[in-house]
Amino acid sequence: MSTNHTSADHTNNTRREKLRISDLHAFYGESHILHGIDLSIGQGELVTLLGRNGAGRSTTLKAIMNMVGRRSGSIVINGTETINMAAHKIAHLGMGFCPEERGIFSSLNVEENLMLPPAVRSDGVSVDEIYEMFPNLYERRFSQGTRLSGGEQQMLALARILRTGANILLLDEITEGLAPVIVQKLAEVLMQLKARGLTILLVEQNFRFAAPIADRHYVMEHGHIVEEVHAHELIEKTELLNTYLGV
């Protein structure tokens, strides 16, 4: 199942590192959520965070964006240490964050939502290209953002960070609750983005969506990374993954 996408895996180590996390701890108030996460992603890689609900996957993404109560350790983005950086400066390193709840603003229409995040790099996907990629968004561009269907909202949430020129994407459960045909569309979009050289860290529950498109998988449990699986090891490690994910 992974044969189509493994050719690039073996060159991971020589790729330019876009994101390196070392010994990351994160806290919400008194609760200690992440217990020393280490991971690294190279340019153009698509990496997933797998695990059960509550394993700390979403918190990892939020900790990278400095959206948690407190964090310690090291997060290097594009060579810049960000552990003490103000939250609003992190996006400008080329980060695009798509939250689990999608975060479409109800007081803004579709086009306002799309145009909202400021550009963080100069070579973002143009609005024309976005409307070509997601024709539904063009048709409904003057509708209230939250009047869109779940799938359309997800496309809007994704399109909005593509327009900013972000080249490291943190995507949280983008297929959750969506119809198979839309999930398929999202898989195609992610492959297109990967082909453009974008780096993607994907939190995903839907393993069948993630497996064919990802280069590597990190498995999380109780705020730790417990396993790293390369795409070419998927078949031999299926049993192990099933145990961790409880599928």
Add this chain to the structure above:
Amino acid sequence: MAEFLGINLFGLFGQLLVGLINGSFYALLSLGLAIIFGLLKIINFAQGAIYMLGAFLAYLALQYLGISYWAALIVVPLVVGLLGILMERFLIRPIANEDHLYSLLLTFGVALVLQGLFTHLFGSSGMSYPIPEAFSGGIKLPFMYLPNYRAWIVVASLVVCVGTWWMIEKTKLGAYLRAGTENPALMQAFGINVPLMVTLTFGFGVALAGFAGVMAAPVYSVSPDMGSNLLIVVFAIVVIGGMGSIGGAIITGLGMGIVEGLTKYFYPEASNTVIFLVMVIVLLIKPAGLFGKEA
């Protein structure tokens, strides 16, 4: 000509004008409250005291520095806005993560301090501010006499209110504000400096009250309690309009001024209570207010 179906048109239009002028001040003050509430989620009890401060600054600027009404109309809101920025940065922000009740009490305290300070310095009798020369006199309409300055109040407040509404609802800056009101954490993740936006928004909302104060100086007596009297009514209006709705604050402000004016003509005994009566009725029928979103 002055009588129609037994109604004294002079009296009616006179009261309507008074209502419209009061309504202009209600609209300016509740607009400022709505903007601040939207982003900071606190009710700024100091808004009335800041309105009073605006009127006093205009008065003092004219008395001691010879600063004209026109200059005051620009300078006073800027000064007041700057004070608002300092107040947000050094008083409100340190307790921003606590229960919003604390910031509410804080702004209430600021209001009392300001009001006490001005009572101590100037007494409570009230000062008068001359009507600017350009607006002395008035126009004689068929059914009423319209003093020029009063017409100016209505026009200027409408321009400021509609301009503010347009800026918030139709521009990119306004989109940031609306989005920041909904989900500040995500706006930060998009690279927007939300704390700075909060500070500037508070400054702007407060500056609106300062502007209203300058506008009010020539028509109302400039006294330390001018704000606290007005603020109670403005709170009722904010409740009627619905918290956080920008257009709602403006429309309800003007509308309630007119309702008050009409009541003064038809049943003067109820004119001081009519707004609170409307508030009770609105709360019973639509608890979120006329323009508010149901929670």
